[in-house]
Amino acid sequence: MLRVAATISIALFACTPAVATQTRSEAPVPVVDIRLQPDPAHPATRFEGWGTALAWFANVTGGWPDAERNRLADLFYGPKGLGWTIARYNIGGGAKAGAKPLSQPGANVPGFWRQPPDADGTDWWRADDPAMWDWSRDANQRWWLDAIRNRVDAPVFEAFSNSPPWFMTVSGEVSGAKNATDDNLRPGYERRFADYLTRVAAELEKRHHIRFATLSPVNEPNTDYWYAGNRQEGAHWSPERQAMMIEATAASIRAQGLSAVVSAPDETSSQLFLRDWAGYPASARAEIGQLNVHSYGDVHQSAVRDIARASGIRLWMSENDHPMPGDPQDFQGMTSPLAFAEHVVLDLKRLEPAAWVFWQAVEGFSPADTAGSNWGLIKADLRAAPDVAHRITITRKYWAMAQFSRYIRPGYRLIPVDDIDTVGAISTDDGEMVLVHVNGGLVARRLAVPAGWHAQMVLTDASHDAQCVTGTTAPPRSIVTLVLHHSATATSPCAAFR
Known part of the structure; x- marks a missing residue:
C-alpha cells in the first residue's frame, strides 16, 4: 500500500x-x-449506490394502507431514511392457474401473460398478440416503482427474473425442474422468454415513467436450489444455456428498442460465478453490459473483481443478506448487525463493486414457537391481511446499514x-x-x-x-x-x- x-x-x-492493572471488577x-x-x-471504483430487491416484500407491502407503505418507502428511499437509490424489480414468471401457491410470503409474483379461455397445452402464447398480455398484474410491486421514483432524484432500476412463465418450463412449474440440476426452460425457448422479459420491461418503463438500466434474465442459475414444489420461483441454467439466454436477451433488447443492457449471471457466489464465466463463449461475454454476483459465499471474490476489470465490465454485488447463522430473532441485539456490517466491509474491499444491493429489506416475524432468525432490516406482519394494521419493527441491522448507505454516496470512489x-x-x-x-x-x-x-x-x-x-x-x-x-x-x- x-x-x-x-x-x-x-x-x-x-x-x-x-x-489494565486493576482487578477484573474495577478494570x-x-x-x-x-x-x-x-x-x-x-x-x-466509482460507487453507484445501495438498494434492495423488491420482489416478495414489495408484492405484499405495496398493497398495504398508504400510511404503512409510505412509511416503509421513506425508511429506505426517503431523505431521512437509508438514502438508497437502487431497486431491483422482479418480473414474475407466473404459475399455472390452479397451481398450489408458493409458500414463501410474497413469492407468488404474478406474470403479465393472459391465457385465453379456450387455450390448452403449453404452446398457445404469442408475444405479439395484445390479447395475451394483462398489464393490471403485479400492482403491489409496481407501487414501489412509483414510490421510489418520487423519492429519488436519479433512481437506478434493474429488472430481474427468477423463472420463466410456467408454460415455457419443462416441468410446468415455476419453482424448478423435477430434478434440481436439470435446466427448466424448454429447449429452443430462449428468444420467446427473452421477448417476454423485454416486453414487460418496455411496458413498465412507459407506464411508470422510469428506465431500466439493466435486465437480468437468470438468477442463481448453476445451483441445485430450484426444484418443482419449492417455496419460491427459480430455475436451473447450465452455463451453456445461460450463454444462449444472454445472447437472446441482448437481441430482444435491441429489437424492443430498450436502452438497458444485459446483466448476468446473478450467481449465488463468486465461486460459482467463475464456473459460469468459464463456460461462456466470447459471443455471450460480449453481450453482457454488467456483471452481477451475489455474496452468499466469500471464496474467490477478488477473482470476480479481476474478471470485471480485465473485461472492462461494471460489477455489482446484486444480492445479499447476512445475519449471524443460528442467532435467534433479536431486534436490538448486536450479533447479527456486526456480522452483517463485517460482511459488507469485506464485499466492498474484495469485490470493489459499483453497487451493493440488499436481498429483502422487509422480512416476516419468526413464528413464536421457533428461535427465529434475523433476516431483513425491518420485520413486519407479511402474512397478515392487507387491510389491517401491521406491526412494523426497525431492527438494529437497519442502523448498521445506515452507517454505510447514508455516508458512502453515489458518485463517491471506493478507496x-x-x-x-x-x-x-x-x-x-x-x-x-x-x-x-x-x-x-x-x-x-x-x-x-x-x-x-x-x-x-x-x-x-x-x-x-x-x-x-x-x-x-x-x-x-x-x-x-x-x-x-x-x-x-x-x-x-x-x-x-x-
Missing part, C-alpha cells in the same frame, strides 16, 4: 494494547490504537484501506472522506486523525442507532463511521437525518 499525501490521508496509531475497558492508511490516489475491518470512500471533489469501521470484539479501538483532517463520528452499538457522538473511539461491539473534512466547522453528518 502506497503512503498518501497528508492532505488526503488518515493515519491511526500503531497497535499498542493498554494493559476499565481495554483500548488499542490502530494504524490505517487509506489510499485515495489508487485507481478506484483501499489497509485494515481488514475498515472500508473507505472519498467524494468526487476529494473534500470528504468516509471510513466505516466494524469493531466486533470486546476491546475498544482508539482512532486518531492526523493534522489536516477533522473527524465526526457516527455510532451504532447496543445503545446508539446511527447517532453522532464525540470522540473517535470505537467501543466494543460497534460500527462506527468517521466522516472527515478539512474544515473543523463542517455540518454534523447526522443533521440531515433528524
Whole structure:
C-alpha cells in the first residue's frame, strides 16, 4: 500500500494494547490504537449506490394502507431514511392457474401473460398478440416503482427474473425442474422468454415513467436450489444455456428498442460465478453490459473483481443478506448487525463493486414457537391481511446499514484501506472522506486523525442507532463511521437525518 499525501490521508496509531492493572471488577475497558492508511490516489471504483430487491416484500407491502407503505418507502428511499437509490424489480414468471401457491410470503409474483379461455397445452402464447398480455398484474410491486421514483432524484432500476412463465418450463412449474440440476426452460425457448422479459420491461418503463438500466434474465442459475414444489420461483441454467439466454436477451433488447443492457449471471457466489464465466463463449461475454454476483459465499471474490476489470465490465454485488447463522430473532441485539456490517466491509474491499444491493429489506416475524432468525432490516406482519394494521419493527441491522448507505454516496470512489475491518470512500471533489469501521470484539479501538483532517463520528452499538457522538473511539461491539473534512466547522453528518 502506497503512503498518501497528508492532505488526503488518515493515519491511526500503531497497535499498542493498554494493559489494565486493576482487578477484573474495577478494570476499565481495554483500548488499542490502530494504524490505517487509506489510499485515495489508487485507481478506484466509482460507487453507484445501495438498494434492495423488491420482489416478495414489495408484492405484499405495496398493497398495504398508504400510511404503512409510505412509511416503509421513506425508511429506505426517503431523505431521512437509508438514502438508497437502487431497486431491483422482479418480473414474475407466473404459475399455472390452479397451481398450489408458493409458500414463501410474497413469492407468488404474478406474470403479465393472459391465457385465453379456450387455450390448452403449453404452446398457445404469442408475444405479439395484445390479447395475451394483462398489464393490471403485479400492482403491489409496481407501487414501489412509483414510490421510489418520487423519492429519488436519479433512481437506478434493474429488472430481474427468477423463472420463466410456467408454460415455457419443462416441468410446468415455476419453482424448478423435477430434478434440481436439470435446466427448466424448454429447449429452443430462449428468444420467446427473452421477448417476454423485454416486453414487460418496455411496458413498465412507459407506464411508470422510469428506465431500466439493466435486465437480468437468470438468477442463481448453476445451483441445485430450484426444484418443482419449492417455496419460491427459480430455475436451473447450465452455463451453456445461460450463454444462449444472454445472447437472446441482448437481441430482444435491441429489437424492443430498450436502452438497458444485459446483466448476468446473478450467481449465488463468486465461486460459482467463475464456473459460469468459464463456460461462456466470447459471443455471450460480449453481450453482457454488467456483471452481477451475489455474496452468499466469500471464496474467490477478488477473482470476480479481476474478471470485471480485465473485461472492462461494471460489477455489482446484486444480492445479499447476512445475519449471524443460528442467532435467534433479536431486534436490538448486536450479533447479527456486526456480522452483517463485517460482511459488507469485506464485499466492498474484495469485490470493489459499483453497487451493493440488499436481498429483502422487509422480512416476516419468526413464528413464536421457533428461535427465529434475523433476516431483513425491518420485520413486519407479511402474512397478515392487507387491510389491517401491521406491526412494523426497525431492527438494529437497519442502523448498521445506515452507517454505510447514508455516508458512502453515489458518485463517491471506493478507496483501499489497509485494515481488514475498515472500508473507505472519498467524494468526487476529494473534500470528504468516509471510513466505516466494524469493531466486533470486546476491546475498544482508539482512532486518531492526523493534522489536516477533522473527524465526526457516527455510532451504532447496543445503545446508539446511527447517532453522532464525540470522540473517535470505537467501543466494543460497534460500527462506527468517521466522516472527515478539512474544515473543523463542517455540518454534523447526522443533521440531515433528524
